[in-house]
Amino acid sequence: MNVPLADLVIDPLSAVLIIPAGAAAVLALMPGYWVAARVNVLASLATWLAALSLLIDRPAIGGYLFVDDLNIVFVVLSTFVGFTTSAFSASYIGHELEIGRLTPAHLRFYHAMYQILMFAMNLGLLANNIGLMWVAIELATLTTVLMVGIYRTHAALEAAWKYFILGSVGIALALFGTILVYMAARPVIGEGHDAMVWTALIERAHSFSPELLNVAFVFLMLGYGTKVGLAPLHAWLPDAHSEGPTPISAVLSGLLLNVALYALLRFKMLLAANPSALAPGPLMVTMGLLSLIFAGFMLYRRRDIKRMFAYSSIEHMGLITFAFGIGGPLANFAGLLHMTMHSLTKSAIFFAVGHIAQAKGTQKIAEIRGLTVSHPVLGWGLVLGVVAIAGLPPLGIFMSEFLIVSSTFAREPLLAIPLVFGLLVAFGALMLRLSEVAFGEATGSSAPVEASYVPLFAHLALVLVAGIYLPGPLVAWFQGVARLLG
Amino acid sequence: MDATALDVAHLLAGGMVLISFLLLYQDRMFALLNVFALHAIVLAASVAWQAHIQNAPHLYVPAAIALILKGIIIPVALHRVVIRLGIHRTIETVGGIGPTMLLGMGLVALSMVVMLRAAATADPLAREDLAFALSVLLLGLLMMVTRRNAVSQIVGFMSLENGLILAATGAKGMPLVVEISVAFSVLVAFIVIGVFLFRIRERFDSVDVQALDVYRGEQR
């Protein structure tokens, strides 16, 4: 790697950005896929380690980049999932080469893009400037568009195209919102760069024009909400998930949605800091519930296994948005926890689904039967993953869903009813499909999969442990962040 | 800041809204492209005027981009696409031109009410600009959803984006405007290239007419 080790030690903040950027450059030039995959893993690992070191040694707040309690959660989570996904990708993508879905040139492109994506997401999370954050998220979107279309099949191209068009509109709306925030800040902070710096904004937000902030939030909600995949802005999400390479589906669901949500949360904090602005909560709650219930029903008629889990992501992002919309220390804590658990679980499910699709040679649910018979480890891994995502104990999502539901009682008890209804609808669909896919007479190939199950079960183990025991420091940390979110 | 400067800015921004209406009114492909070129040129003038009155020379860059790329290159390129791909020369609309225009007026009224009220504390120049920008944006979006042809939808998107640039340059002293305008230009270029590359003739959805009209993610 071309990153000097000294840099990594001295300034972890830039390391989190430079490592992926540099690795992308290297990978773009690297011919052999075997080495490239390893380099990809190593770079992701290094990024994660650098992100971890941010926990210990927090750098000073800069004009463009900064680290605070909130984004460190996201950075650590996303670099971790980025690392495990790269490990999964290493065992997955070789098979695509063997069966000729991808060429070595494609792979070079793929690995480079992977690191650019990581770079863009980290940049978006660490940016202290709302303009820079916007640029980073746009970059991440464009990168994933290219990745989604990598198989060059008609379906993949069309999914990419849909993603691209809808994403572009979303980007435009988010930009307009950003401009409005700047307009609101300018009279208070003064013209120029400072009026887009997050730390400056939040300090003075109480004296911004509340009306302008209100309008801005509508645009930001719709703009970034498109990226989060909230209904009715979700249309790109299922196709992008199902047609792209599985590692990208995992990253999309596990990370990119979170990054967009992070942007939304930042602006929500801004509004919350202004006493006369409308509370952003009701809007988030409404869209969250809408996504939850809508996605719940959409789960029933899905025939493609990856698309189904993509809808499940919409459902969970709706749930998380709902939690943050409810607000308050308890709901925010629950939202953070749920986001973490969802990232880990959903990426684990996509790992499993990737191997399944390779083993069975299809993504159609109707053609996958009896997995626990033909591929016991994989099948039970999937069962565990789906059980976790459906919110059954003792896995972590149960705890966060418990907290989300119970947090409504502190604020708006009646909201618990549609919430619980949506959860039940989605639960039914997932368990229905699970019992078809995992049980019964096995169909299709039962040839063993050459795959590493480590990332899959590592994630599930983390989710399991979190469901039983959350370490005190982690709780304190999340609670601190939850208070910050207001 | 003297009143004339404000009036000119006002005039140019208002002109953009008017041209957005003209865009909505078109039912011929080439006329649409010509009107769009006019839209872009007015945008360029408006941005340049802003550069002048704000004393911000860097704003001339977006103005130039608007003029050259969107005022000249893209309309010409789309002209050629239309001819090369043999795209139908009339524009299919959803719900007719008249209702669309009415709807557009409603949108303009909405954005005026929202913006003038919201930005009551902002300076008048920015406030008017913002209101017009929002109108342009909404009209662009309206165009995207009421036109069936891919090319007219692209035009809609670009006019939407023009509204954004108008807003960004109107926001006095906003950093990163140049970068954002460049980024958007790249985006637009991507879209146009995409249309050309995927040979999208009629609909946005069908990347290739023959095989893919059926495909909507899943077979029904």
Place this chain on the structure above:
Amino acid sequence: MTPLAVALWSIPALLCAPMLAATAPRWSAATRRTYGACFALCFIVLVAAFVHLVGARNTAASLHLPIGLPWIGAHFRLDGLSAFFLVVVNLGAAGASLFAIGYGEHEESPGRVLPFYPAFLAGMNLVVLADDAFTFLVSWEFMSLSSWALVVAHHKDPDNRRAGFIYIMMASFGTLALLLAFGLLAGGSGGYSFTEMRGTTAALPGLVLLLVLLGAGSKAGLVPLHVWLPLAHPAAPSHVSALMSGVMTKVAVYGFIRIVFDLNGPPAWWWSVVVIPLAGITCVLGVLSALMQHDLKRLLAYHTVENIGIIFIGLGLALAFSAHKMPAAAALALTAALLHVFNHSLFKSLLFFGAGAVLASTRERDMEHLGGLIHRMPLTAFTFLTGCVAISALPPLNGFVSEWLTFQAILLSPDVPSWGIKLLVPAVGAMLALSAALAAACFVKAFGVTFLGRARTGAAQTAQEADRFSLAAMFGAAALCLLVGILPGVAIDVLAPAVEGLVGARMPSQSTISWLSIVPVAESRSSYNGLLVFVFITMSTLVAIEIIHRFASRAVRRGPAWDCGFPEPSPATQYTADSFAQPIRRVFGEVVFMARERVDMPAPGNAQPARMTVTQRDPVWDAIYSPISGATSVAADKLGYLQFLTIRQYLSLVFVALVVLLFVLMLVMLVWT
């Protein structure tokens, strides 16, 4: 170690039990080791819980662990009620484990049973011990999840998969209802430990009751939430069926009692008006459905529904008495319910063991393919018969005692001043009496068709007696049925601490009454002496036998059956399960199940066989579940179109969302300023 510590240590021990299996060389060894370990552990917990129940009276031991929900942690508590239910759970679990040491050998896919079985046991134990809402719900749902895995253990049968799906769906529904109930109990401040809930009164205690009825009722099998039960219980391996029917439904009853009697503050008068009719309908519908079955295990499962109804009648009466400040009567009703909990766990386990033994030896659970097993499996038949007598509420076995106590509680209800209850209770008393009589019919059918008569298939002809572990479990349960039946006073006294903790009174101590009678209120009112009835029956039987054998001819001749002179050798001419139920089907089924019989009689001279078809509909399924599943399906279809839109249409959605939001914002701003 305190009993609570023993119980808690058993949880990790149970969860580790499958590791024993992993080290075993063969499946059979793994089976024996796992179930052996489970048996030993459950037995230890049983003893510990019993010691607490008897020794500690109603003092509570509690414990706090820093796991689970952060900032609240996991609270555990052992008081009279949980000790009693711990006894029920572990007695059933120990029996089932013992049974499974032998029965498990017949399991075709042990790998899908062994890991989940101990987890299931652990889950049930945890529910009973939990003392905060989160731990309770985690354990509750963990119990559902592990039992779901057991239900789909035989997953190749599509019916079982469907059963598993409906089961987990209903379980989850119940959990969510309980979650809402706990949310109301905890209130906005988030007091999720039971100690805090006891201290405060919920905002809407009535709503809590309804939610608990949904939550615990769906797990226990209250009509109309029972639909999963007859599907899921038979689908699981028989020892698991025994646990699910005999024990898990009792854990649900525990949940109901814990929340409604303990946490939800003083009851309102109308609570019982909701509970009692529901319980009565559950009784009758459960037993009628059971009568219509010909699958032995499904019959037993439906019968569980009936018994849950009996238990809930007791609970509803206890609520009514509590609401009207009649603690002594409430104690009687609650004692009746709890005693029935214990009794039902005994005989339902026993019957499922019997069904399992039959299934293992014949591979059949359809009664129409069985018959005459009393000859091949006499010991199993004997224990099964004991269970049948007990469950039919016939003296001198235990089922009668608890039903008798329930009747006595009903007879106290005219003193309740509320009119709703006055009018309801007689009707429910009639329902209870009706279901008791139908239960007897049902078990004459179950035992008669399965064990008596002539073998209907080869499998029934060549059946083998069950192994010694299974028999030990069955005889143990049968002996306990008899013991509780003849010494009910002891059981009532053991129960007293649990009852006293909930309603503030207890039944008069029974141990001081001469001849071990039980006297619920006063001797002038009613009394029953199981021991004497047993002694009298035994003595008079012995006297009769003695006299007959002294004076009568002892000659016995074997010959063909008489049958009014028309003996037909084919076993197909016997009465079948369906034909046995036909009179009752004609009396009740035409109304309740819309049962219709159609006979296709070929014309004279036509050699084709005549054909009779019976169609029945499940009213609950038709009225509630079909519409729900239909609505879900319609909603999924309608919304499904959103998957097939064009990009332009998707953009329209974004556009509309934007315009609507801006419009709303405008309105809000206009109104606001």
Place this chain on the structure above:
Amino acid sequence: MDLILELIPQGAQMILVLALAPLLLGYTRKVKARLLRRRGPPLLQPYRDLLRLIRKEAVLAENASWLFRSGPYMIFSATWVAAALVPTFATGLYASWTADLIAIAALLGSARFFLGLVGMDIGTSFGGIGSSREMMFASLAEPAMIMIAFTLALLAGSTQLSYIAQFMLTHSSLRVSLGLALAALVIVALAENARIPVDNPATHLELTMVHEAMVLEYSGRHLAVLEFAAALKLLLYLSLIGCIFVPWGLAPAGSSLTGYAVGLATYVGKLAVGGFLLVLLETSIAKMRVFRVPDFLGIALMLGLLAMLLLFVSRSF
């Protein structure tokens, strides 16, 4: 010593019911025959029948199980214990608190349960038909019986027959509920004893028989025991009606020997009158079709329920 003294009347009652049961059967047959203008068998004929049956060898079907052979004894003893617990000539006997009316009904239920089972043991279609119909009748008769018990318990404040009888003696007044209960009890008694109009004890017309169908395969001593049990049951119901609705003459607990003698005499008188009324009823109506019987029994259930409801409601005033 006291204990033995107290046990003597109880033991006497046990033997009394045993001794009187066949006589009652013979008496009803005789009266019935006379009413039909036949001479009829002698009064003591049932004793002779029993003796004859006992002496005969028992023929068992080839596939009769242990339950088939032991069933009759269980049925007999359950019925006997039940019959011995109903006050006949005296109340408050030593073992009277062993079982109340509900328990007595349940004991009869036990007997019927085994009767139903043994009917199915051989695996003939007649046995099955008998069992299944018997259980159907029982499913209505038993709740009706419980309703009657409830009515009495609500009235007398006890389910103990001795206390009920005492109450009726001291509080004798006409009550609607009581009338309803009596009518219900008579219907139940007819059904339980397989009398006309529910079943015909004298028939062997195969397709309509219920009780006889179940015992079709029995012979010899087993049949004797079963017949004896049936006779005991008839006696039991008559004593039940007697002790509840005509409690006069019952000797209270700890009476003198004369008291007991008077009690005994009135008891025999009650049986004679009761038996006569029963036969009179039987000879004046026809047997019902099988599927009319549920309606008939349903009436009993409704009457019982009505009686109970009336009491439930009236107690609040």
